[in-house]
Amino acid sequence: MIDPAVRLALYRDMLRVRLIEEAVADRYHLDNEMRCPVHLSIGQEAVSAGVCLALRADDQIVTTHRGHAHYLSKGGDLNAMLCEFHGKAPGCCGGRGGSMHLFDSAAGVLMSAPIVASSIPVGVGAALGLKQAGSDGVAVVFLGDASVEEGVFHESANFAAIRKLPVIFVCENNLFSVYTPLDQRQPDRPLTDLASAHGLASLQVDGNDCEAVYNATARAVATARSGAGATFILADTYRWREHCGPYYDNDLGYRSVEEFERWRSRDPVDMQRRRLADGKLLEAAADEKLAAEIADEIDRAFDFALNAPFPDPRTAGDHVFA
Amino acid sequence: MSSPDTADGQRLITGAEALREAMDQCMAADDRVFLMGEGAADPKGIFGTTSGLVETYGPDRVIEMPVAENGLTGIAIGAALMGRRPVMVHQRVDFALLALEQIFNNAAKAHYVTAGKHTVPLVIRMIIGRGWGQGPEHSQSLESVFAHFPGLKVVLPSTPRDAKGMLIAAIRDDNPVVMLEHRWTHYTTGDVPEELYEIPLSGPSHVRKGNDVTIVATSYMTYEARAAVDAMQAAGVSADLFDMRVLQPLDLGPVIESVRRTGRLIMADVGWKSFGAGAEIVASVVEQAFADMKAAPVRLGLPDHPTPSSRSLVPDFYPYSGDIVAATANITGAADRLGPVVAALAEARAQRPVDVPNPDFRGPF
Numbered sequence: 001m002i003d004p005a006v007r008l009a010l011y012r013d014m015l016r017v018r019l020i021e022e023a024v025a026d027r028y029h030l031d032n033e034m035r036c037p038v039h040l041s042i043g044q045e046a047v048s049a050g051v052c053l054a055l056r057a058d059d060q061i062v063t064t065h066r067g068h069a070h071y072l073s074k075g076g077d078l079n080a081m082l083c084e085f086h087g088k089a090p091g092c093c094g095g096r097g098g099s100m101h102l103f104d105s106a107a108g109v110l111m112s113a114p115i116v117a118s119s120i121p122v123g124v125g126a127a128l129g130l131k132q133a134g135s136d137g138v139a140v141v142f143l144g145d146a147s148v149e150e151g152v153f154h155e156s157a158n159f160a161a162i163r164k165l166p167v168i169f170v171c172e173n174n175l176f177s178v179y180t181p182l183d184q185r186q187p188d189r190p191l192t193d194l195a196s197a198h199g200l201a202s203l204q205v206d207g208n209d210c211e212a213v214y215n216a217t218a219r220a221v222a223t224a225r226s227g228a229g230a231t232f233i234l235a236d237t238y239r240w241r242e243h244c245g246p247y248y249d250n251d252l253g254y255r256s257v258e259e260f261e262r263w264r265s266r267d268p269v270d271m272q273r274r275r276l277a278d279g280k281l282l283e284a285a286a287d288e289k290l291a292a293e294i295a296d297e298i299d300r301a302f303d304f305a306l307n308a309p310f311p312d313p314r315t316a317g318d319h320v321f322a
Numbered sequence: 323m324s325s326p327d328t329a330d331g332q333r334l335i336t337g338a339e340a341l342r343e344a345m346d347q348c349m350a351a352d353d354r355v356f357l358m359g360e361g362a363a364d365p366k367g368i369f370g371t372t373s374g375l376v377e378t379y380g381p382d383r384v385i386e387m388p389v390a391e392n393g394l395t396g397i398a399i400g401a402a403l404m405g406r407r408p409v410m411v412h413q414r415v416d417f418a419l420l421a422l423e424q425i426f427n428n429a430a431k432a433h434y435v436t437a438g439k440h441t442v443p444l445v446i447r448m449i450i451g452r453g454w455g456q457g458p459e460h461s462q463s464l465e466s467v468f469a470h471f472p473g474l475k476v477v478l479p480s481t482p483r484d485a486k487g488m489l490i491a492a493i494r495d496d497n498p499v500v501m502l503e504h505r506w507t508h509y510t511t512g513d514v515p516e517e518l519y520e521i522p523l524s525g526p527s528h529v530r531k532g533n534d535v536t537i538v539a540t541s542y543m544t545y546e547a548r549a550a551v552d553a554m555q556a557a558g559v560s561a562d563l564f565d566m567r568v569l570q571p572l573d574l575g576p577v578i579e580s581v582r583r584t585g586r587l588i589m590a591d592v593g594w595k596s597f598g599a600g601a602e603i604v605a606s607v608v609e610q611a612f613a614d615m616k617a618a619p620v621r622l623g624l625p626d627h628p629t630p631s632s633r634s635l636v637p638d639f640y641p642y643s644g645d646i647v648a649a650t651a652n653i654t655g656a657a658d659r660l661g662p663v664v665a666a667l668a669e670a671r672a673q674r675p676v677d678v679p680n681p682d683f684r685g686p687f
Contacts, residue, residue: 094437125400155393322496
């Protein structure tokens with residue numbers, strides 16, 4: 001049984017990510033100041049919360065183009081993220097990366113990469129670096145279901161297994177690579193079999209249940225810290241919004257409204273809210289207060305980003321070499 | 323290890339021994355340094371350049387790589403981001419093609435995209451093959467491909483002294499460094515200091531001083547150019563020769579100064595002439611020294627076809643010293659004096675096999 005404070009923290013984290021992502025969506029074309037692609041995590045918040053709350057600050061994560069939630073749940077700075085979306089100087093990359101290159105060294109967000117599977121080996125390398133340095137830290141690699149179609153996933157899994165590295169692969173299966181469904185890309189077999197074939201411990205969880213994700217991650221972290229090696233966690237979930245951008249895209253016809261509604265009825269934020277309410281851990285008034293606090297934080301962060309300076313154009317050529 | 327030959331107080335060792343010594347001394351000096359490669363810990367030790375290291379430092383620091391170039395490059399990048407200092411080695415450049423995504427997207431850009439907060443102190447050694455029928459996919463010289471991407475340092479040592487000093491400098495450098503070693507430079511011998519020392523990863527080395535023509539060579543072509551320059555010297559034509567051992571960052575200052583003085587430029591490129599490193603070098607020099615030039619620049623390099631395997635097909639593929647002298651004759655007007663030099667070099671070349679670096683070489687790679 002998860003500690004009640006953690007159960008509340010999971011809810012708070014998911015609610016915060018949801019409200020931030022909705023604010024990004026709402027403001028995206030309101031003032032046209034976030035002039036970079038955005039890949040929203042709405043609907044998938046249980047994975048980032050469940051994984052990251054089972055980690056320490058000095059544990060490392062790497063993520064993908066759809067990485068806002070992972071960055072935020074791991075403790076990445078909100079102002080730095082929104083400034084990066086706005087192309088502003090205080091952005092985590094100083095305006096050089098945009099939404100697909102989020103990182104926060106203090107929070108253990110090592111890197112994000114837009115090319116599918118590109119960050120997977122980097123996360124395994126972080127685990128190698130931690131092990132070489134004698135740390136008991138772990139690295140988490142967030143990947144999507146299409147990443148296992150890339151050769152580099154298999155190269156990385158093989159090395160993690162043979163070297164017993166302290167790494168956890170978290171595969172968020174949201175069923176689509178852009179608009180192409182999983183069953184058009186891969187044969188009908190469990191995704192976990194791929195990891196098992198590489199000799200990794202492999203398990204599947206409900207990716208919309210933050211407590212299930214948290215429990216699975218906590219076990220994998222304990223395994224990794226003890227030196228017993230890597231784990232692959234498959235978390236089934238669903239992206240609500242369009243692949244890239246602020247809107248819904250069910251009108252395109254690549255997925256059915258019935259499928260979408262089925263997943264939305266299992267809203268990870270709402271599921272945890274009801275669970276906490278049923279357990280008398282969250283009163284309606286406290287819930288409203290929490291949402292108001294987060295809304296206030298978001299307003300302040302957007303104000304900060306909108307008022308922040310742009311980087312000096314004369315610095316565009318800096319930092320090619322160290 | 324046998325003790326190195328010594329003559330005139332020099333410490334003569336081969337390029338391969340110099341590389342091995344650099345790696346050994348860097349691993350002894352800094353426990354963050356580790357080596358990965360397909361064959362790094364095997365009995366042949368990457369042509370002797372990694373021999374004995376696994377016995378000294380163990381399999382956690384001399385990692386025999388699974389055959390997974392892109393994945394292991396990314397893993398090296400991740401370790402480098404965590405403060406480790408990996409060295410990866412590919413027995414041929416051609417294998418590194420499988421790792422371009424990680425090299426170009428992650429290694430080359432991490433420092434820039436994080437506005438200087440991340441560094442990737444990664445060295446990737448790649449060996450350019452030649453001879454004994456290596457064929458089209460064991461002999462590519464792809465320095466211009468790597469030099470095209472901002473954020474990668476690209477170096478091509480040709481002498482044993484440079485090989486050791488530049489590998490040490492590369493390992494200590496906070497940037498990703500691609501080091502291209504011509505296979506035949508592993509066999510060359512030279513005077514190599516025993517201690518740890520660095521050859522800075524900037525600018526060319528000035529190999530010969532002269533006034534009639536400026537010759538710029540890359541990698542192994544430095545040896546062909548040196549033979550050409552020394553032969554021309556006897557005929558009264560003097561050449562300024564630069565070994566362009568660092569392509570990124572590209573410092574052409576000494577070359578431009580030389581061309582302003584000589585008015586003539588010959589580029590001897592170890593890779594393909596079209597779109598090669600020489601194309602960039604010649605264009606940049608001409609942009610800045612055009613007014614002082616007395617003749618159009620000459621580019622020598624590989625022709626526009628893949629490397630054939632048969633020794634009967636390679637004589638016109640690889641430029642050699644005689645081609646450099648012939649080019650000098652054309653642009654200096656010294657054809658009468660240099661004609662016999664070309665003939666002598668051609669005669670000497672005809673006496674030895676075209677597909678081996680020295681008469682003792684027996685392959686297979």
